[in-house]
Amino acid sequence: MTSSNKDKVAIITGAAGGIGRSLCKSFREAGYFVVGTVRTMPEDTKDYDAVIQLGLNELVNDPERRIQFEESVRNAIGNRPVKVLINNAAIQILGKTADLKVSDMQISFNVNVLAPFMLAQIFQDDLSKNSGSILNIGTVHARATKSEFVAYATSKTAMHGLTRALAVDLGGQIRVNTLAPAATATPMLRAGFIGNESALNDLEACHPIGRIADVQEISDTALFLCSDQASFITGSTIYADGGILSRLHDPA
Numbered sequence: 001m002t003s004s005n006k007d008k009v010a011i012i013t014g015a016a017g018g019i020g021r022s023l024c025k026s027f028r029e030a031g032y033f034v035v036g037t038v039r040t041m042p043e044d045t046k047d048y049d050a051v052i053q054l055g056l057n058e059l060v061n062d063p064e065r066r067i068q069f070e071e072s073v074r075n076a077i078g079n080r081p082v083k084v085l086i087n088n089a090a091i092q093i094l095g096k097t098a099d100l101k102v103s104d105m106q107i108s109f110n111v112n113v114l115a116p117f118m119l120a121q122i123f124q125d126d127l128s129k130n131s132g133s134i135l136n137i138g139t140v141h142a143r144a145t146k147s148e149f150v151a152y153a154t155s156k157t158a159m160h161g162l163t164r165a166l167a168v169d170l171g172g173q174i175r176v177n178t179l180a181p182a183a184t185a186t187p188m189l190r191a192g193f194i195g196n197e198s199a200l201n202d203l204e205a206c207h208p209i210g211r212i213a214d215v216q217e218i219s220d221t222a223l224f225l226c227s228d229q230a231s232f233i234t235g236s237t238i239y240a241d242g243g244i245l246s247r248l249h250d251p252a
């Protein structure tokens with residue numbers, strides 16, 4: 001445990017997801033008091049100091065929900081200082097342009113952009129007082145995407161923009177960065193390839209590094225970006241992408 005982190009609060013959304021759980025575990029091991037937000041209460045809560053139910057679409061649409069959520073966090077953390085906010089939860093709606101509904105785009109922006117913005121507002125004073133930082137979990141799809149990813153890629157690109165705008169607007173008080181992974185081996189991703197191992201091998205092989213990311217590699221980078229060792233890094237997007245964004249894909 002890093003003693004400087006002892007009892008400092010890290011609020012992490014999407015805490016029951018593949019990357020979210022790994023983030024919670026790593027920040028907890030590093031000494032943070034971890035508050036995870038989830039939609040459905042997980043059976044196993046050993047990786048959190050507190051778990052709070054929060055639907056991010058509801059947070060955006062219902063002012064009462066915002067008040068209740070803030071109260072729940074304040075009750076859970078007591079006097080501990082809030083040092084880190086990680087906007088990790090995301091919605092990924094896939095569909096061709098002609099098939100996407102405007103409501104698909106709206107919910108994508110609510111969950112992936114507006115909720116992170118609101119959470120930054122809610123905890124701005126705390127983070128500012130404690131020289132804290134915000135980490136938005138972005139994606140390589142903000143730079144290079146593929147068919148059917150319009151809702152996800154567009155909203156995540158806005159999230160990358162939010163990072164830069166907040167970093168400028170919050171100036172010297174709060175550092176704000178994006179960590180943008182490429183394909184990461186979460187249980188859900190692996191489950192999607194059961195029975196189709198050759199497709200997983202192809203996915204691994206198309207990354208110059210020869211494989212996809214491990215969740216621990218994402219958490220380790222997040223820990224660094226939120227630490228005082230990263231004190232001059234703000235407004236940045238760090239691509240943990242195994243080199244895939246540097247690779248030219250052409251038929252030759």
Ligand SMILES: NC(=O)c1ccc[n+]([C@@H]2O[C@H](COP(=O)([O-])OP(=O)(O)OC[C@H]3O[C@@H](n4cnc5c(N)ncnc54)[C@H](OP(=O)(O)O)[C@@H]3O)[C@@H](O)[C@H]2O)c1
Nearest residue numbers: 014017018019039055056088089090137139181182183184
């Ligand atoms: N895994 C990858 O290959 C990869 C690559 C690049 C970027 N990322 C990014 O990494 C982050 C974590 O992704 P993951 O792979 O760990 O995915 P995941 O396992 O599906 O986790 C996503 C989390 O977001 C939560 N969430 C979705 N909609 C929500 C809503 N309306 N309100 C509140 N929470 C909501 C989910 O809650 P429920 O558990 O209740 O559904 C889930 O816990 C995301 O920002 C994603 O864009 C992942």
